[in-house]
Amino acid sequence: MKSPRTYVLIGLLLAALTVSACGGAPSAAAPTSAPAATSAPATGPEQGEPYLLGAFFSTTGPASSLGEPEANTVTMLAEQINAQGGVLGPDGKLHQLEVKMYDDQSDATVAVEVVKKLIDEDKVTVIVGGSGSPASIAVIETVTGASVPFVSVASSSKIVTKDDGSQHQWVFKTPQQNLPVAQVQYEWMAAHGFNQIASLGVNNAFGADSMAALKMLAGEEGMEIVWEGTFEAGDTDFNAQLTAIAGTPAEVLVVHATPGEGAPLTVQFRDLGLEMPIIHNHGIGNRAFIDTAGDAAEGVLFPIGKLLVASQLPDSDPQKATLLQYQADYQARFGKPPSTFGGHAWDAVMMVKGALEAVGTDSAAIRGYLESEITNFVGISGIFNITAQDHTGIGKESLVLVEITDGDWKYVDPAQYASVP
Amino acid sequence: MLKTWFRRLSGTDLIMYAIGVTVTIAIIWGSLATLASGKYSLPQWQDLVVFGLAQGSIYALIALGYTLVYGILRMINFAHSEVFMSGPFTAYFVARALDQSGFLERSPVVGMLIVTAASMLTSLVIAILVERVAYRPLRNAPRLVPLITAIGASYALQYVFRGLYGSGVERYPELAIFKGEWFLAGVRVLRTQAVVIVAAIALMAVLYVFVMLSKTGKAMRAVSEDKDAAALMGIDVDRIIATTFAVGGALAGAAGILYVLIFGQVQFYMGFVPGIKAFTAAVLGGIGNVPGAMVGGLFLGVFESVGPSLFLDGLGIPAPYQLKDVIAFAMLVLFLIFRPSGILGERLATKKA
Numbered sequence: 001m002k003s004p005r006t007y008v009l010i011g012l013l014l015a016a017l018t019v020s021a022c023g024g025a026p027s028a029a030a031p032t033s034a035p036a037a038t039s040a041p042a043t044g045p046e047q048g049e050p051y052l053l054g055a056f057f058s059t060t061g062p063a064s065s066l067g068e069p070e071a072n073t074v075t076m077l078a079e080q081i082n083a084q085g086g087v088l089g090p091d092g093k094l095h096q097l098e099v100k101m102y103d104d105q106s107d108a109t110v111a112v113e114v115v116k117k118l119i120d121e122d123k124v125t126v127i128v129g130g131s132g133s134p135a136s137i138a139v140i141e142t143v144t145g146a147s148v149p150f151v152s153v154a155s156s157s158k159i160v161t162k163d164d165g166s167q168h169q170w171v172f173k174t175p176q177q178n179l180p181v182a183q184v185q186y187e188w189m190a191a192h193g194f195n196q197i198a199s200l201g202v203n204n205a206f207g208a209d210s211m212a213a214l215k216m217l218a219g220e221e222g223m224e225i226v227w228e229g230t231f232e233a234g235d236t237d238f239n240a241q242l243t244a245i246a247g248t249p250a251e252v253l254v255v256h257a258t259p260g261e262g263a264p265l266t267v268q269f270r271d272l273g274l275e276m277p278i279i280h281n282h283g284i285g286n287r288a289f290i291d292t293a294g295d296a297a298e299g300v301l302f303p304i305g306k307l308l309v310a311s312q313l314p315d316s317d318p319q320k321a322t323l324l325q326y327q328a329d330y331q332a333r334f335g336k337p338p339s340t341f342g343g344h345a346w347d348a349v350m351m352v353k354g355a356l357e358a359v360g361t362d363s364a365a366i367r368g369y370l371e372s373e374i375t376n377f378v379g380i381s382g383i384f385n386i387t388a389q390d391h392t393g394i395g396k397e398s399l400v401l402v403e404i405t406d407g408d409w410k411y412v413d414p415a416q417y418a419s420v421p
Numbered sequence: 422m423l424k425t426w427f428r429r430l431s432g433t434d435l436i437m438y439a440i441g442v443t444v445t446i447a448i449i450w451g452s453l454a455t456l457a458s459g460k461y462s463l464p465q466w467q468d469l470v471v472f473g474l475a476q477g478s479i480y481a482l483i484a485l486g487y488t489l490v491y492g493i494l495r496m497i498n499f500a501h502s503e504v505f506m507s508g509p510f511t512a513y514f515v516a517r518a519l520d521q522s523g524f525l526e527r528s529p530v531v532g533m534l535i536v537t538a539a540s541m542l543t544s545l546v547i548a549i550l551v552e553r554v555a556y557r558p559l560r561n562a563p564r565l566v567p568l569i570t571a572i573g574a575s576y577a578l579q580y581v582f583r584g585l586y587g588s589g590v591e592r593y594p595e596l597a598i599f600k601g602e603w604f605l606a607g608v609r610v611l612r613t614q615a616v617v618i619v620a621a622i623a624l625m626a627v628l629y630v631f632v633m634l635s636k637t638g639k640a641m642r643a644v645s646e647d648k649d650a651a652a653l654m655g656i657d658v659d660r661i662i663a664t665t666f667a668v669g670g671a672l673a674g675a676a677g678i679l680y681v682l683i684f685g686q687v688q689f690y691m692g693f694v695p696g697i698k699a700f701t702a703a704v705l706g707g708i709g710n711v712p713g714a715m716v717g718g719l720f721l722g723v724f725e726s727v728g729p730s731l732f733l734d735g736l737g738i739p740a741p742y743q744l745k746d747v748i749a750f751a752m753l754v755l756f757l758i759f760r761p762s763g764i765l766g767e768r769l770a771t772k773k774a
Contacts, residue, residue: 203743230740236684236691239472240729240742247465260590267685271611272468273602292592292686 044085048093051086051356053078053349054100054124056114057153058131061106065286067131069330069342070153074099074128076333077349087356097353100124104135111135112142119146125363126355128348130154131341133205136173144170149367151351153344156209160391167391172370174347174381176305178213180396181281184303185214185254186221188279188401191417194251198227198276200241200265201256210256210281226250231261238265242272252276258283263292270296277301277421282399285340290407299421301412303399305381307343309411313400322378343380351377351384441759444751451732461730467608469727475614475683477722478621482676483699484706484714485628486548486669492645492709493665496564499571500551501673502696503578508544508674510582510687513591515539520594529598533678541674547578548670549663557659583689590688593681617679624675625715628668632711641665645709694746698725701753707763716764725749 055074058067078099081087086096100122104111111130118124119142126149130136133156140159143150147170152159155175160167189197199214201207207230218225227248229241238261245253253269253276255262262284269278280302290297306313310323326346330338351374352366358373359365374386374393382398401412403420412420455461483505490498498504516536519525525532555574559567602611632638643651644661652658680695681687698721706717728748733741756763 203740229742232743232746235743236686236694237476237745240469240726240745243465243468243472244461244730244742246468247460247462263590263592264684264686271613288590292590294592294595294685 045088045092045094047086048089048091048095050096050098051089051361052098052100052122052124053352054115054118054122054127054129054148056102056104056111056118056127056129056135057345058106058135059103063106063132063135065288065339066341067103067106069339070129070131070345071101071103072334073330073338073342073345074101074349076329077346077353079333080329081353087353089356090358090360095356097356104129104131106132106135108132108134108138112138115139115142115150119143119148124148125361126352126366127151128153128345128352130159133159136171140168140171144168147367148363149370151348151370153341153348156205157392167389170367172351172386172391172393174344174351174379174384174392174394176282176381176394176398177392178210178281179217180394180399181210181303182213182217183396184399184401185279185281186217186223187414188301188417188420189223189252190221192252192277195223196226196249196251197223198229198245198248198250198253199225199256200229200231200238200245200253202233202258202261203230204233206258206283207256210283214254214256231265233261235261236264238268239272242269242274246272246274250276253278255280256283257281259286259289259292263289263297266293266300267296282340285402290404297404297407300404301401301421303401305340305343305398306400307338307340307380308409309400309402312411314413318383319378319380323380326380340381347377347379347381347384350379437758441755444755447736448732451735454735454737455731456735458735460734464609465730466727469730470723471608471610471614473723473726474719475617475722476726477702477719478618479676479679479683479695479718480699480702480722481715481718482621482624482672482679483695484703484718485625485711486673487700487703488706488708488711488714489641489665489669491703492711493641493662494556494567496556496567497571497700498551498556498666498669499568499696499700500555500574500578501548501669501699502692503575503582504544504548504551504670504692505673505677505680505696505699506687506689506692507547507578507582508540508670509677509681510586510591510689510691511543512536512540512674512678513593513681513687514586516593525594525596529596533596537675537678540678541671544674544677545667545670548666548673551578552663552666557662579689579692586689588689590686592686595685599682613682617682620675620679624672628672629711631668637661637664698749701749704753705756705763707765710763710765713763713765720764721749721752724752 057071058064059071078097081097086094089095100118102114102118104114115127118127127143128151130139130152131154133154136152136154136159137156139150150171152171152173153175154173155178157177159173160171162168199211201211211228215225227245227250229244231238231241255265255278257265257280262280266278278300280300282302282304284302285304285308306317306319307323307327310320310327313320326343327338330342351370355366355369359369371386371388374384377384382394384393386393401417402409403412483501486501486504487498490496516525519532519535551574555570556567559570599613599616602609603615632641640651640656640661641664643654643656644658648658699718702717702721703714704717705721706713706715725745725748729741729745733744738744
């Protein structure tokens with residue numbers, strides 16, 4: 001009754017399914033090492049053993065838009081350092097920087113596995129990475145148990161801060177907290193004289209952390225959150241929430257989202273003809289937001305690190321030269337502009353490089369250096385001052401307010417807050 | 422009479438009735454609490470209802486595809502959500518090309534008709550392809566087998582389109598003629614919503630006339646009644662089944678463009694949620710029943726749009742809007758338990774299933 005063809009067709013379908021299910025999951029076993037010692041400098045200091053740097057990023061999976069620029073940045077920096085002969089260690093010798101890099105596939109469980117591998121097999125003494133907050137949080141226990149310092153490139157305050165407010169001893173991070181983002185939003189609202197806010201955020205760790213920060217500061221800023229609501233990651237329809245907001249006395253809408261939902265939300269906000277201004281958080285700071293929201297993005301405001309608008313910053317900004325250099329280097333090496341996420345990796349690698357130069361490869365000494373010697377460190381995400389009480393080390397001054405105008409990001413001078421949007 | 426009813430009452434029945442009564446009380450209680458609080462004004466309720474109608478008419482168009490196929494083959498074509506996705510995703514490239522050449526700007530109506538035609542044609546071809554490849558060879562297999570291939574075909578299509586067009590979100594060009602709003606007897610209707618509702622109703626009317634009056638429609642109904650007898654009467658059953666898939670596919674392609682008018686963007690995963698909602702709508706209306714799918718779609722759209730604000734808000738639930746999908750699927754379960762025949766439909770359990 002059934003022809004052989006039937007079985008062929010079923011086989012084809014199954015094959016297609018299998019391929020799609022396994023797609024983008026290459027084995028995590030093979031580390032991609034940065035090109036090590038290819039040419040020794042003819043003169044200068046003696047060449048020593050290479051220094052190892054452990055790294056893991058989400059170069060595949062849902063967080064790959066974060067992990068890819070991060071991994072690229074680490075590769076690029078290692079190339080730059082090694083082209084100059086390497087890291088000049090405290091022993092007076094030049095050491096090539098050998099990066100052991102793994103893909104955690106946007107999976108916290110895989111992250112723990114690769115970190116164990118970095119520590120036990122590759123014997124690295126310092127690690128950077130953890131693209132997503134879940135992956136970074138998952139490896140805290142492993143690095144603490146092994147006493148290996150870890151500089152995370154993810155943003156949740158839980159990565160460095162314990163429930164009692166103290167800092168995890170072996171963990172540092174380079175991205176801003178959510179609290180300073182809310183502070184900048186409030187400064188802009190204060191300039192307009194707004195004090196009634198609607199707050200709408202995505203229901204996950206990112207949105208909840210950001211909404212909590214906004215709420216926490218509302219009292220002391222003299223603001224009132226008159227409406228608060230959430231939506232699910234992946235939602236496309238925000239009509240019910242926006243209709244509810246239209247009926248409140250809110251003077252401004254604060255959105256906590258990434259472009260996936262932030263863009264359609266903004267489009268529907270404009271379609272419904274709501275007249276209040278809309279301010280997002282740093283989650284929408286990439287091209288995808290402008291590309292998918294189109295005209296609706298015009299006039300949208302959000303606080304973010306300075307990299308997006310580096311060329312527009314006043315020349316007096318101490319970070320400007322560093323930012324422009326990174327932009328130019330990244331553009332030349334990869335043919336596209338860098339993202340804020342790559343900047344977080346830049347900060348992590350350069351802090352570790354400083355530690356390796358000062359104290360060599362001893363884990364405890366690197367940790368000590370990171371905690372006490374990172375002062376006025378001019379990075380991409382900000383100017384870092386790390387202390388035992390603050391393993392992030394950057395605050396509100398690392399952020400600028402950006403307005404989307406003519407399909408591009410425009411730096412807003414704090415003196416002009418009252419005139420935007 | 423009442424005595425026998427009591428004697429027949431089992432423990433399970435009691436639990437079922439208790440659930441039913443609890444849900445009803447919760448809905449009424451929540452609605453009254455919300456209305457008493459005065460949190461929403463009349464124009465807000467009107468906005469929600471109009472949006473629900475627009476969304477519901479899209480569900481209805483997709484639901485027709487499920488219901489037509491079920492009516493004839495007694496199977497759920499779970500790949501229909503991907504048939505829905507394939508149209509607007511492919512037509513996006515047509516729309517982009519027309520936009521870049523400036524044609525869409527000059528004659529937006531003709532342009533949109535071309536885009537819609539491209540979308541309907543793509544979905545139609547994909548629907549026929551799915552039928553030919555995944556279902557026809559299994560026509561006489563046990564009923565579970567085509568259901569499994571349907572799920573396989575659904576995933577296969579999703580990833581084929583991801584492979585073809587990429588996994589990014591693409592935005593349709595915006596058209597000035599769809600911007601703005603109209604007031605109908607004091608009720609605000611966005612232009613896009615008006616276009617969606619009118620177009621959907623027109624398409625449904627055309628389909629109804631086609632099924633009831635045309636010769637092919639008559640043959641479709643005959644095949645639905647009894648495949649073997651229809652074949653004996655000289656009806657080419659395979660051709661009629663392929664036609665049914667084609668009609669369902671074309672409607673899904675049109676629904677895709679209406680979806681784009683409201684949400685503005687396409688991606689490879691866009692079919693899943695509307696597809697499963699439309700399936701719910703088809704069951705609500707009574708699966709296999711054409712007017713039922715229309716009523717079910719509109720009913721689900723409005724219920725889902727108004728529901729969170731109306732009765733969940735009043736119950737003091739902290740995140741009511743996220744429970745929109747819970748409302749839709751809870752309603753599916755409740756309907757299957759208490760009224761498996763749907764709003765307008767026939768009894769699934771006895772006659773056909």
